[in-house]
Structures are given as structure tokens and as C-alpha cells.
Amino acid sequence: MKYLKQFGIIMIIAFTGELLNMFVPLPVSASVYGIIILFLCLNFRIVKVSDVKETSRFLIEIMPLMFVPAAVGLIEMWDVIKISWMPYLVITVVSTVAVMTVSGHITQFLCRKKKSGEADS
Numbered sequence: 242m243k244y245l246k247q248f249g250i251i252m253i254i255a256f257t258g259e260l261l262n263m264f265v266p267l268p269v270s271a272s273v274y275g276i277i278i279l280f281l282c283l284n285f286r287i288v289k290v291s292d293v294k295e296t297s298r299f300l301i302e303i304m305p306l307m308f309v310p311a312a313v314g315l316i317e318m319w320d321v322i323k324i325s326w327m328p329y330l331v332i333t334v335v336s337t338v339a340v341m342t343v344s345g346h347i348t349q350f351l352c353r354k355k356k357s358g359e360a361d362s
């Protein structure tokens with residue numbers, strides 16, 4: 242029963258993200274709205290981590306399985322994609338490197354900020 246409650250909380254937040262996506266005219270996907278809502282709920286302690294911990298861990302563990310349909314879709318659309326595979330490859334590599342670089346710099350900045358805050362205390 243605990244897992245159903247946790248999954249229900251996650252689904253309600255995801256559904257709220259879908260509703261926001263329908264009614265707010267911004268180019269943001271519903272999943273991003275859902276993640277932001279979940280973050281805010283956890284941050285303001287509306288939802289406790291223990292309320293979603295086990296189900297969240299399970300969903301993260303099976304996440305690779307969720308990419309299988311997308312990969313199958315790419316294989317099925319190969320006739321369309323093969324005409325312009327090089328731009329797709331370049332965009333994928335450049336965006337991956339950009340995300341890794343920005344994430345690394347932000348992480349280093351936050352780690353330094355945390356260490357300097359601890360040193361000041």
C-alpha cells in the first residue's frame with residue numbers, strides 16, 4: 242500500500258505538470274513542470290522525501306528501460322533520419338558536451354561555496 246501511495250503522489254505531481262503545460266503558454270515540457278513542482282514540494286516540505294523515496298528509487302532504476310521505445314522509433318524512422326544523420330550527430334555531441342561542461346562548472350562552484358561557508362562557520 243505504501244508504494245501505491247508514493248506512486249500516487251508522483252502521478253498527481255506529473256499530472257499537475259501536464260495541466261500546467263496545457264494552460265501556460267511557455268515552451269516548457271510537462272515533465273519539466275512536474276520536476277519543478279516536485280522540487281518545490283520537497284523544498285517547502287509539502288511532500289516529505291520519505292513519502293516518495295522507495296518508488297522514486299525504483300523508477301530511477303528502471304529508467305533505462307524507458308528509452309527502448311525511443312530507440313525502436315529511431316530505428317523505424319531510419320529512412321527519414323539517414324538523409325540528415327550528420328546534423329543530428331553534431332547536435333547530440335555538442336549539446337552533450339555543453340551540458341556536461343555547464344553541470345561540472347555549477348557543481349564545482351556549489352562545492353566551493355559550501356566549503357567556504359563551512360570555513361566561515
